[in-house]
Amino acid sequence: MNDPAFVEELKAWIRFGDDEAVRTGDGLFARSSGNPSVPRWLGSLLFDLFFTTKSENDKYATHIRSSAGIAIFISEANDKVHWVEAGRCYERFALQAATLGIRNAFLNQPVEVSVLRPQFANALGIGSQRPDLVVRFGRGPEMPRSLRRPVQAVLA
Numbered sequence: 001m002n003d004p005a006f007v008e009e010l011k012a013w014i015r016f017g018d019d020e021a022v023r024t025g026d027g028l029f030a031r032s033s034g035n036p037s038v039p040r041w042l043g044s045l046l047f048d049l050f051f052t053t054k055s056e057n058d059k060y061a062t063h064i065r066s067s068a069g070i071a072i073f074i075s076e077a078n079d080k081v082h083w084v085e086a087g088r089c090y091e092r093f094a095l096q097a098a099t100l101g102i103r104n105a106f107l108n109q110p111v112e113v114s115v116l117r118p119q120f121a122n123a124l125g126i127g128s129q130r131p132d133l134v135v136r137f138g139r140g141p142e143m144p145r146s147l148r149r150p151v152q153a154v155l156a
Contacts, residue, residue: 034143070107
């Protein structure tokens with residue numbers, strides 16, 4: 001969280017307002033995380049004022065405490081084959097959860113920040129294996145989803 005480049009990249013990917021989310025068709029839609037829809041200029045200002053390590057830690061602690069459980073998807077090796085397999089495992093998990101009416105949401109900060117991943121793996125006691133995805137799950141209200149561009153728009 002103290003990495004300015006990480007914070008700026010995160011801010012760039014947040015779609016603060018409905019119009020921005022529709023126009024870009026990608027990113028992290030602010031309303032998906034329970035935040036209000038606001039214009040980018042205001043969202044950017046609020047982000048700079050309120051996005052702190054403590055506020056994020058407090059928010060995620062609340063999310064974790066309110067969840068029925070946490071699933072961590074781990075790869076045996078750090079290569080594309082194993083990354084894809086971890087994604088397939090998550091996909092099966094998410095589809096089964098949806099069938100059962102169970103919601104899930106990513107909590108990937110410990111695996112998205114490169115310096116945290118080995119510390120997280122060590123805390124989990126998984127040796128040289130690689131934690132790839134962290135997902136909380138349980139029963140709760142459905143949140144708005146982030147938009148995605150059509151496949152044709154992203155494949156060359």
